[in-house]
Amino acid sequence: MLAVSTAAQAASAVVVHGPAFLIPVLHRREGLSLPLAGLVAAAPMIGVLLTLVVWGVVVDRRGERFALLTGLTGTTAAAAVAAAGDSPLWWFVWLLVAGAFAASTNAASGRVVVGWFPAHRRGTAMGIRQMAQPLGVGIAAVSLAVTADRAGVRAALAVPAVVAALALAATLAVVVDPPRPARSAAHAANPYAADRFLARVHLVSVLLVVPQFVVWTYALAWLVSDRGWSAGAAGTLVALAQLMGAAGRIAAGALSDRVGSRMRPLRWVAVTVVVTMLALGAAAGAGWPVAVVLLVVATGLTVADNGLAFTAVAERAGAYWSGRALGIQNTGQFLAAACVPPVAGVLVARRGYAVTFASAAVFAAAAVPLVPRDRDLSATRP
Incomplete structure (x- = not known):
C-alpha cells in the first residue's frame, strides 16, 4: 500500500511539475515567448488548485481506491490527448485537465497510508510517502527534458501519460480501501x-x-x-x-x-x-x-x-x-x-x-x- 501510494503521488508530480522542464524547448523550437511557455507549464498546477478540495470530497464519500482509479485514468487520458496536439492552446487546456485529475492523488494516497498504518508507525510511513514529490520531480527532470531535446515536445508530453498509466495499473492491482469506523454523528x-x-x-x-x-x-x-x-x-x-x-x-x-x-x-x-x-x-x-x-x-x-x-x-x-x-x-x-x-x-x-x-x-x-x-x-x- 505504501509503495503504490508513493508511486501514485510521484506520477502526479511528474504530470504537474514535468512541463516546467519543457520551457526551453517551447521557447527555442516552438517559438513561444517565455511568458507563454511559462503559462503552458503552469497549466497542470492551475488544474490542481481548482480541484484539490473537490477530490477531497470524493475521497470522503466514495473512498480512496475509487478516487485514485478515477483520477489516474483521467490523468492518463488527458496527458495522452495533450501529447497528440501541436498548439499552445491545446497543450494548455489538456495539461490543465490532466492536472485536475492528478490532484486526486494528494488526498487519496495520503489517506491510504494514514488508514492502513497504526498511529505509532504512521509518521514514518507518511514521511516515506512524502518523498514522492522530489522523486517525481527528479523523474520529470531526467526524462522530459532529454526527450523534448531529442524528439520534441509531443514525445516529451507522452512521458507523463506513460508514468500515470503505470501508476494506474499498480493501483488497480494493489490498493484496497482501509477500514473505516462505522459512520456516526461523532x-x-x-x-x-x-x-x-x-x-x-x-x-x-x-x-x-x-x-x-x-x-x-x-x-x-x-x-x-x-x-x-x-x-x-x-x-x-x-x-x-x-x-x-x-x-x-x-x-x-x-x-x-x-x-x-x-x-x-x-x-x-x-x-x-x-x-x-x-x-x-x-x-x-x-x-x-x-x-x-x-x-x-x-x-x-x-x-x-x-x-x-x-x-x-x-x-x-x-x-x-x-x-x-x-x-x-x-x-x-x-x-x-x-x-x-x-x-x-x-x-x-x-x-x-x-x-x-x-x-x-x-x-x-x-x-x-x-x-x-x-x-x-x-x-x-x-
Whole structure:
C-alpha cells in the first residue's frame, strides 16, 4: 500500500511539475515567448488548485481506491490527448485537465497510508510517502527534458501519460480501501467547528512554505551568481540537497512516532528553520564558505514539516472529513508556493540573496507560536 501510494503521488508530480522542464524547448523550437511557455507549464498546477478540495470530497464519500482509479485514468487520458496536439492552446487546456485529475492523488494516497498504518508507525510511513514529490520531480527532470531535446515536445508530453498509466495499473492491482469506523454523528461532525486545531495547522504550513520555496527557487541562482559555481556543479549540489530533504521528511515522521506527537516535532522544526535561515542569511552576506553547508541543511529542514502537518490533519479530521481537510491543506500550500518566487525575486533584485534568505526566517518565526498542542497518539485513529 505504501509503495503504490508513493508511486501514485510521484506520477502526479511528474504530470504537474514535468512541463516546467519543457520551457526551453517551447521557447527555442516552438517559438513561444517565455511568458507563454511559462503559462503552458503552469497549466497542470492551475488544474490542481481548482480541484484539490473537490477530490477531497470524493475521497470522503466514495473512498480512496475509487478516487485514485478515477483520477489516474483521467490523468492518463488527458496527458495522452495533450501529447497528440501541436498548439499552445491545446497543450494548455489538456495539461490543465490532466492536472485536475492528478490532484486526486494528494488526498487519496495520503489517506491510504494514514488508514492502513497504526498511529505509532504512521509518521514514518507518511514521511516515506512524502518523498514522492522530489522523486517525481527528479523523474520529470531526467526524462522530459532529454526527450523534448531529442524528439520534441509531443514525445516529451507522452512521458507523463506513460508514468500515470503505470501508476494506474499498480493501483488497480494493489490498493484496497482501509477500514473505516462505522459512520456516526461523532465521526461525521465537522472537525473545524470543534476547535481551531486544523485551521492553525493549515496556517502554520502556509507560513513554513515560504522558507521552503525561497530555498528551492533561489538556491541554484545564488550558487551561480554569488558564489561563482558552474551551473552543473550547482545543479548537482541542489539535487543532493533534495535527497537530504527526502531523508529529513522520514526522520521527522519517525521522531513523531517515537515521541508520540506530531505537533512537538513540528514546533521543533519551525524553530530550527528560524535559526538556520538567519544563519544562512548572515553567512551568505559575509561570504563565508559555511553558507553552502547551511544551504544544504536548510533544504532538508524546510521540508521536514510537510509530512508531520499532513499526518496530523488527516488524524484529527477523521475518516469522513480528512479528504476535504487535506484538500484545504494542500490548496493553501500551493497558493503560498505560487506567490513566493515572484515576491522573493523582487527582494533579491533590491536587497540581495542574503537579506532574502534571512527574511524567510520571519515567516517560520511567526509559525512557532501558532503550532497547536495535540493529543497523545495512543488516542489517535485515522
